[in-house]
Amino acid sequence: MKNYFYLPAWYLKNVAGKQHKPLQTVLFLTDYCNLKCRHCTQDGHAGTTMKPWRQIEEELRFSYAQGSRFLDLEGGEPTLWRDGSLGINDVIRLAKEIGFFSVTVTTNGQKPFGYLKADSIWVSVDGYKKVHDLIRGEGAFAKLDKNISESGHPAVSINMAVNNLNWKSVRDVVRYAKQHPGIRSVSVNFHTPYPGTENLMPDKETKNRVIDLLITMKRAGYPIMNSVSGLNQMRGKGSSEYCWITNFILTDGSRLSSCPGKLMGVCENCGFSMSGEMRSVVHFKPDTLLAGLKLRM
Numbered sequence: 001m002k003n004y005f006y007l008p009a010w011y012l013k014n015v016a017g018k019q020h021k022p023l024q025t026v027l028f029l030t031d032y033c034n035l036k037c038r039h040c041t042q043d044g045h046a047g048t049t050m051k052p053w054r055q056i057e058e059e060l061r062f063s064y065a066q067g068s069r070f071l072d073l074e075g076g077e078p079t080l081w082r083d084g085s086l087g088i089n090d091v092i093r094l095a096k097e098i099g100f101f102s103v104t105v106t107t108n109g110q111k112p113f114g115y116l117k118a119d120s121i122w123v124s125v126d127g128y129k130k131v132h133d134l135i136r137g138e139g140a141f142a143k144l145d146k147n148i149s150e151s152g153h154p155a156v157s158i159n160m161a162v163n164n165l166n167w168k169s170v171r172d173v174v175r176y177a178k179q180h181p182g183i184r185s186v187s188v189n190f191h192t193p194y195p196g197t198e199n200l201m202p203d204k205e206t207k208n209r210v211i212d213l214l215i216t217m218k219r220a221g222y223p224i225m226n227s228v229s230g231l232n233q234m235r236g237k238g239s240s241e242y243c244w245i246t247n248f249i250l251t252d253g254s255r256l257s258s259c260p261g262k263l264m265g266v267c268e269n270c271g272f273s274m275s276g277e278m279r280s281v282v283h284f285k286p287d288t289l290l291a292g293l294k295l296r297m
């Protein structure tokens, strides 16, 4: 219940007021990864760092003290994180003890993940079957499909990053999400042109075609997590106006009060749905508020 009171209070202080403290934290645990995806930055799978447990504890307490109550664990591949006998479930348990309302994990689904104690799990699916494998490597789709089927976790969703290689597969991915009994919903982002991956960014016309398709499919009852208002926000230029709602703590320990994309100068071409969804939330778009509550509560 306290969660429901916290949100309006946070809104009044930070959006109506001018405090600008985060509500959500993206915490990178490691840059080790078991895939090398074509759209990912080199840093995303550098394989140099497993963050020490003590550092993670400090970073969680810091973010909580800032006001953050929702945590996303990221990487690299966050499920590979270890410190001695400690694994990712110990991080999740600690976050809950500190007081985070919910913890999510984003994974490539290459290993079984049903053991995860996260409130929700996002499996990255960047195309249907061969299209996914083109981006993430031969056999990657079959593995994630098997692991989703066997996970038994009640809150598994999938996450697609749409780029020039996979945009024609969006319809099939959304259908896959609907017909798979182990998948709750699909969230769609567009490629953000991190240095070295600029050629994968879809042009405006392609983006708009995909957005039109998603809105049509959502209205037809497909389980698309993006709100219609959030999708429409993504038609125009990206904006970092509300990105302070999420703080980021990177693998090297850098504490950023907003997305690392800002440092790379890519905000204008940002493809992350959260940017549009956050703008819609602060403008009180009812469909976005509903989607946000469904996702987080």
Ligand SMILES: C[S@@+](CC[C@H](N)C(=O)[O-])C[C@H]1O[C@@H](n2cnc3c(N)ncnc32)[C@H](O)[C@@H]1O
Binding pocket: 033, 039, 040, 041, 044, 074, 075, 076, 077, 078, 106, 107, 108, 123, 124, 125, 126, 159, 160, 161, 189, 190, 191, 192, 193, 194, 197, 271, 272
């Ligand atoms: C960097 S991965 C790390 C977590 C995990 N290894 C995985 O593959 O899901 C997190 C998410 O970011 C997405 N992503 C990576 N590079 C991106 C880009 N340039 N634009 C948009 N999304 C991107 C991935 O598709 C994935 O869903």
